[in-house]
Amino acid sequence: MHANKPENFEQNVSEALSQPNLKAVIRRTTDKAEAKRAEAIANFPGFENARIQGQKVKDHTIKYMAHYLAEFEKNAKAQGAIIHWASNAEEASRKVLEICRKHEAKRITRSKSMLGEEIGLSHALDNADIDRVETDLAEHIIQLAGDPPSHIVWPAMHRSREDVIKLFRENHKDPTYSEEIIELVRSARRDLRTKFLTADIGISGSNFLLADSGSTCTVTNEGNAELTTTPPKVHIVTAGIEKLVPSMAHAVPLLRLLTRSATGGEITQYITFHNGPKRQGDVDGPEEYHIVLVDNGRTKMLSEGMEEMLRCIRCGACMNHCVVYKHIGGHAYGSVYPGPMGSVLTPHLNSLKVANKQTHACTLNGRCEEVCPVKIPLPKLLRSLRAKSWEKKYEPLTNRFFVKGFAFIAKHPALFQLFSSCGVIFMRMFSKKGWIRSMPMTSGWTRNRDLIEPGTQTFMQQYKKMKKAQK
Amino acid sequence: MTDKHEQATSRDKIFDAILRAAPTVVADLNTIQAEAAAILTESPNARPELLAEDAAEALMRRVEKGLVIGTSCESIPSLDQLPETVKGFLEQYALPAELKVQDKPSLQSLEWVDIDTDVDIHNDNTVGLCFAEYGVAETGSFVVHSNETMPVLLNFLPLYLIAVVPKSKILHYMDDYAAIANEIAAQGTTPRNMCLISGASGTTDIEGVLVQGAHGPEVLHLVIVEDQ
Amino acid sequence: MSDNHVNVGSASVQAIETVDITNKRVGLFVTCLVNTMRPTVGFAALDLLEQAGCNVEVPEHQSCCGQPAFNSGDDEGTRQIAYETIKQFEEFDYVVIPSGSCAGMIIKNFADLFEGQNEWQARAQALADKTYELLSFLVDVCNFVPQGVELEGTYTYHDSCSGYRSLGVYEQPRKMLSEVSGLEHKPLHGHSECCGFGGTFCVKYSDISDAIVEEKIENVLDTKVDYLLGGDMGCLMNMAGKLNREGHTEIKALHTAEVLADMATEILGDGHARK
Known part of the structure; x- marks a missing residue:
């Protein structure tokens, strides 16, 4: 499967909507996530307080970001971590590759990290001829299929069991011939086990960076992060600088929010804090431990009034509850991050020029903000990006013409009423039995639905007449 | 390996950009710490209710209610009963009388009789037994720290895992564990890994169906030891 | 999703005040x-x-x-x-x-x-x-209770996103409609889920909007009601337009105000004095 480009959004959408099974495939996952989240929240009366607390933790850390980042660096170094800094995706990938080259790594294992995807690490490793083993089951599936991820929590949600059966039979050393999901999982377990134990380097992301201890933190349900980061001699962490929190105690409220919002579970099975390389006498663990701290647009967001987006803990609730995402799926967005959060992030990671259409593909219905565990005002941010692309004239000319024309008329109320009256006369020329099936300049509407017939005159015309008659 | 100059530049660039951005503020340490501490005072109203007042009781009820994936639990009066409990567990799952017992003197010195306690966990389908540092009632977790006698992999490679949890070390909330982690850090003895494990390994990555034993244990059994 | 009304997280519900509005x-x-x-x-x-x-x-x-x-x-x-x-x-x-x-x-x-x-x-x-x-x-504000309004049939209610989420409008229309004699409420699955209108969105991304409204009307049709009510013309025109395009003329989409003011039988949009 080819990776869609963000600038081809309209075409991506058409392709997505023409896939007959896509909606059912998406719903299988999002409906369950939605129902389970609702249940988890019903069982947690303090959830709203937790959201408020979670937001405060993130906002506080953002406010003092330079302080906490310096603290993190100092404390991680004290734990024996080697710290690297990367301004952009290319630099981040390059730094990871340099470490791989230094250790002459032939095989690396990776536990799922959206940041890794964001900085293009998969491609960089593949191009360097390093045997890259994705260990999260979903990432394993899409690696075999050659797909980009379609969701930030379930990257392989677009693949059916039948697809997985085929992929595993073709690729696993000792594949299953059963079609049971449990046997498929076993097949992956067998296949990945030897790879875990023979990798030269393990690469993980980090859900939190604890400033006061310099710890990184992995959160998984499968346990693949620990299997990725323990056996190899080298552990590399790649993390965005917005992952900072002051301390473990501050990560706790966010952990309470994260799983409930993501899958509707109460907590993930595995939460592991990593503090430097193995200690003297330790039975296992890496000898070298690197942390690559990545900016890639985050400080830009900070300086452009988008700091609320830096609260994001990557739970995916906004996409699970988005009516648009649920119909077009993740691939149509053409970005590592789809859905509402992706439409805000992508313009900063890529550019607004190529990713402004996504900001318009939203009804501003507010559901994403309502379910966001850290109360990110996603509709407000999406709208502010529309304002930016309007200023920069990224909108198609015809749109600008119509909106400007509309605004001109609407700022002159008398003209507006006149236009409304004429509009009614015009529309009534096309109506039949109370409905308009098609009419010039309204194909956007009438392509898919009928238009109700307007009254014989506008409200204002009728109202004035009525008032006159009363006199 | 990395160009020193670029290293300095990227770091400086990032810090410069942060300090230049309007939403960020520079303040003295006391102010920052006071604000950070104030946020934590909200925790008591922002966390779930426990199923019982007593932490051990709350943890056990959580497991018994099926809220901890793939996990069962039992309580024994003292560590001496552990081999008998393990024997029962192995029989329940029709497993051979062998497992990997953590190399911890208090476990190794128990009367294991005819149970082999040193299988190679690199093979699949094994049973592991570990001694947890802490338990957490809120999440049904046990906590392990990597050290000379605790390989991290012991908790991940076996298909069946038995975790011994000392009753006196069962905490109410994750916040309580965070406080302990702070104390450990103050002593300068933070281990490489601190793992909070809350259930068996699981995945919903194929058609959203939950399957246990994705990479790690399929079955988890907690043994709470009352006199520990 | 659940049809039960969940507490609207971020919406600020307007303060309930009872004032004498006669001289306002x-x-x-x-x-x-x-x-x-x-x-x-x-x-x-x-x-x-x-x-x-x-x-x-x-x-x-x-x-x-x-x-x-x-x-x-x-x-x-x-x-x-x-x-x-x-x-x-x-x-x-x-x-x-x-x-x-x-x-x-x-x-x-x-x-x-x-x-x-x-x-x-x-x-x-x-x-x-x-x-x-x-x-x-x-x-x-007005503590208004509709009186003597009759409409025979069943209705379901679509909560428009802006009314429901940003203004917390939920109970008020239902409360007033419960006073209409002969009118029975049937709950709508996904009552507060966006209908796909979204203002300029529905013409800009007509096909996505269509996919969304298609699902919406499936839920509406499942209720087998006579009337689909709401408080926003945009949503109502969108859903009514889709219903009509699909040939479902048995369900009439109306603004709640039309029902409460006893103007529900008017098909055309012309104003009439109260009967």
């Missing part, structure tokens, strides 16, 4: 869609407000709340429109709008538009503070 001046902001597409809703709003004892005026020089420009990112264009709206309506004690969407625009977004222009920001905020969505105004 109420300005009715008709909205573009009501003005052109369905004047009946405007007359129904007028009628209901008068029944509730309000002294209603309809300023002649009103235009649009500015959402088409605002949601397209044209902030300057929106401000130009907003100046007119503020000037037209700031003299009233209350401004009432038969749309959650347009009311939400004034209440939630107007003041932010004038960041840095102190005088206008204050005027915009003052207007926002006295602006209400019609159905919530009738219940929350």
